[in-house]
Amino acid sequence: MQEYGIRTATAGDLGEARAVMLDAVYRDFGTGYVPRWHADIIDPERFYLAPPRHTLLVAVDERDGAVAATAALDARGPAHPPNPRWLAERYPSGETAQLRRVYVRPEHRRRGLARRMVAELLAFAQADGGYRSVYLHTYPDSTGAMGLWRSLAKVVCDERAEVPGGGSGAVHFEIPAL
Template identity: 60%
Template sequence: MREPKRHQAPTRREPGAYEVRHARPEDVRGARSVMLDTFYREFDYGYVPEWHSDVVDIRGTYLDDPRHTLVVAVRDGEVVGTCAVHSRGPAHPPHPLRLAERYPSGRTAQLLRVYVRPAHRRHGLARAMVREACAFAAGVPGYESIYLHTNVDIPGAEAFWRSLATEVCDARASGEHGGFGTVHFEIPMPSLVP
């Protein structure tokens, strides 16, 4: 299997400038901190082992698997944002069966863990990380679609994803997924430029 290309950013950066790039081993601790802080401070449910096992093993899940990646936003050596690509499609349950069938594991690049620390928002970091993650997915043999789901009860989440993606299922309207504000989206697979 061909190794997907992970873009390498220049090594010199202006102090205070943001860098969006694929995570390195030294980024794991900072990325985990961003994720856990988001679970506890913004989602109000904390760490849930059956939902967040990738957060415990970021290196094994995202850095060591050639079909997965973790994109990070870094400023002055601190990880301030994350965006992951995983080859797992939506699970049924809790998600609707039709989505699990439409986005099967192995052929689906699922975006997840798209988080930016509050003090670093409004700088285009989430958009830049998603763009880099989608470019990565386009270079991985076997991926046919880019899928994600989000809780639109989180301020700004729905507007952000609607600016980048197409809704494929509003689970709020159907009463599926236990009443959470879950909406499912697809992002068009970018074309690879030779």
């Protein structure tokens, strides 16, 4: 059975973590790197390691020490635009723990890594004490994402049905009670 260690990323992990994240946006999302959406991927130290209320976790394959997955949390609520105004107002920055970059390399999927990492992020948010809600969004075509998030969270907005023209097609979730 393959074993993984989950821990807070260090500066030494950032190259491999960045590669996991970039692979996901190119392979899984098909968007490639878009600066206005993915600045945190290029500079994860500034976005996740430096701010005390933010974190970036890595799952490391204990066989070879390679980063197999990432998961991040920050205090930035969803922005309007591109998200609906009411959503940005419901999840304001500073009070909202937003889960981001929960990505698992394909060869490491279906082993519970994302679920374990989310549990660690929720513990981090709870220990902070300043967050009143946990928010995230995903896209329905993202492999495995909808099943994971539906099992852990509740849908608060499905843009495909609730936003004129389908919005960006994102599905927005809240994880109940910290």
